[in-house]
Amino acid sequence: METRELRYFVAVAEELHFGRAAARLGIAQPPLSRAVQQLERRLGAQLLERTPRGVLLTGAGAVLLAEGRAALDAVAAAERRTRRAGVEDPKVVLVSKAGASNDVLPDLLAAYGRVPGSVAVDVVLSGIGEQEWYLRDGRADVALLHLPFDSTVGLDTEELVTHDQVVVLPGHHPLAARAELTTAEVESLPDLPLPRWPNRDGSYPDGPGPAVRDHLQLLQLIALGRAAAILPETCRSSLGSDLVAVPVPDAPKVTTVIAWPPHSRSRAVADLVRVATELDYGAGPRLESLDRRAS
Secondary structure, three states: OOHHHHHHHHHHHHHOOHHHHHHHHOOOHHHHHHHHHHHHHHHOOOOEEEEOOEEEEOHHHHHHHHHHHHHHHHHHHHHHHHHHHOOOOOEEEEEEEOOOOOOOHHHHHHHHHOOOOOOEEEEEEEOOOOHHHHHHOOOOOEEEEEEOOOOOOOOEEEEEEEEOEEEEEEOOOHHHHOOOOOHHHHHOOOOOOOOEOOOOOOOOOOOOOOEOOOHHHHHHHHHOOOOOEEEEHHHHHHOOOOEEEEEOOOOOOEEEEEEEOOOOOOHHHHHHHHHHHHEEOOOEEOHHHHHHHHO
8 A cells, every 4th residue: 555545544534525525635535436446446345435425434444543553653753753863963852741751851951961872852741642653653752651541552662750649628628637538529619619630532521620731720720619620749839828738549540651662773762761761750860870870
């Protein structure tokens, strides 16, 4: 299969209409129809069921849509990574969720900058759950992800640090003075619903809580008494005097991992990962180990 044919098919499969797909691709409809028919003949399977109102995906078509999207993403990722590797002044692109990994990122960048031969690191601060996709589609070379919330399927990873979670409450709330709370107690707060984070397509799950886009917006809503949130305990450093963090011992622990594509052959990525695993977060790098590696 050619990437052009895959792009054509994916456009039709997503639009479920040849006319709209042709307009989206910027081509005429007849060559689009011929390309899809040629693809069906080559595969020996019907991919689309034509109807007067448009098209429907067959079982084989649904399989190719999923596989085709993955293949096109892989091609785009390869192009992005190759372009970055080919420049005279190479860089590593590291993506991290905005407002997270504050206990990891500063120490990691400082320690890596001391390694002989280190390259510049471009830091991208992404939205909620976007780091994984920056890594998978080639916009980033390495990512800081958080388990159990982010998926690491198909990626190479190293665990860096694990933290307990706390519930962030308005400072004036009656429960702000408690020594600890359970997850059930937090979830049953009638006046402080938990926030709703966006899905990958930008939609929000149903629920009573406010729809939020980032941590800054969330903390403002909590301070206004409109929500509560269970977050890693490292969030304490970014809380104002109008917010309180109360431990939630039965909430799942959050583990920060550094992740990279398994096929990466970048020396800079390998050095960055090695430095990340040598750090004792909160206490600075293990200088002896770093010095041995540098020598």
